[in-house]
Amino acid sequence: MDIEWFVVLSAMIFAIGVGGVFTHRNPLVVLLCIELMLNGSNLALISFARMHGNGDGQVFALIVMVVAACEVVIGLGLIVAMYRRRLDVDVDALSELRG
Amino acid sequence: MIFEQILFFIAAAGAIAGALGVTVSRNPFYSVLALVAHLIALAVLFLLLSAEFLAAAQLVVYAGAVMVLYVFVVAYIGGSDEPLQPVRGPVARLGPLFAGVLFVEVAIAVIGSGLKALGTRGPEVQTGAGREAYGSPGQFGELLLTDFLLPFEAASFLLLVAAVGAVVLARRRRGLEDTGTVDDLARSSPESDDPRPEMVPQGDPPVPTGAGAS
Known part of the structure; x- marks a missing residue:
């Protein structure tokens, strides 16, 4: 299978994630779509690592996974804090920094 | 194949x-x-x-x-399955269109790029279970501890910061009226001898003797 196919597939996954971030209002689903974008970029990194035949891109992908885990933890913590303070869990309603 | x-x-x-x-x-x-x-x-x-x-x-x-x-x-x-409201911003309506345009643009950039190796399966690499095999844990560990030591340490520090941040964000505050400013966060540490009524059930309940011993 050519590397090109994998890269085009990763572009498609990234674009689907971008569309989801634009269209959804629930911050949970927005976080899930950001995960999609990170996964698409991960696939591109691993494809290019295979194209070059060394493992550097795979290390990049592993660090992207670490960053994604951190982002999930902080994002979910924010959503739980929003829910506990009886705020509207909606990204359109949260347009100010102070609740 | x-x-x-x-x-x-x-x-x-x-x-x-x-x-x-x-x-x-x-x-x-x-x-x-x-x-x-x-x-x-x-x-x-x-x-x-x-x-x-x-x-x-x-x-x-x-x-x-x-x-x-x-x-x-x-x-x-x-x-909460939210129904799509009819009145949405222009960003939400143009979102799928923008995503489609982005995909087409990236696909054109990939297909039209001058990278010759994109049309191949990549070079032959050693696969299997050896320490030098491509994509194996041995190769990963060697790369993480030699060439990429600084990003590795930065990633572990980032995980630590995220864990502490999640604990600070998601812990239970005193009440809804508490606005939770920075000074307030610093003062309301669990070590403070502030007698809060909701902190009482967190202590060990008095177990009747003989009930938990057996």
Whole structure:
């Protein structure tokens, strides 16, 4: 299978994630779509690592996974804090920094 | 070779279907389940690119641990399936169009690029179980501890900061009236001898003697 196919597939996954971030209002689903974008970029990194035949891109992908885990933890913590303070869990309603 | 192509198309269809399921479904719980399916399909694609360690990490860490966190939060908040409101901003209406344009642009950039190696399967690499094998844990460990030591340490420090931040964000405050400023956060540490009524049940309840001993 050519590397090109994998890269085009990763572009498609990234674009689907971008569309989801634009269209959804629930911050949970927005976080899930950001995960999609990170996964698409991960696939591109691993494809290019295979194209070059060394493992550097795979290390990049592993660090992207670490960053994604951190982002999930902080994002979910924010959503739980929003829910506990009886705020509207909606990204359109949260347009100010102070609740 | 034909087996590889069939596997690629099955996994790619699964990955795209999972990604579309995340964005299309109205219930966040189904979105999380679709993302799990997407991650499993991506792990198959990683295996096709002979990145065995990353495929295992994807399954164990991502589809296992991170998605469990998502499921817990969705169950805590409650999957409020929101109907699409008719009045939306222009950003939300132009979102799918923008995504399509972005995909076409990136696809043109990839196909029209001058990278000759994109049309190949990549160079022959040593696969298998050896320490030097491509994508094996041995190669990963060697790279992380020699060439990429600084990003590795930065990533571990980032994980520590994220864990502390999550504890600070998600812990229970005193009440709804508490606005939670920085000074307030600093003062309301658990070591303070502030007699709060809701802190009382956190202590050990008085166990009747003989009940817990046996």
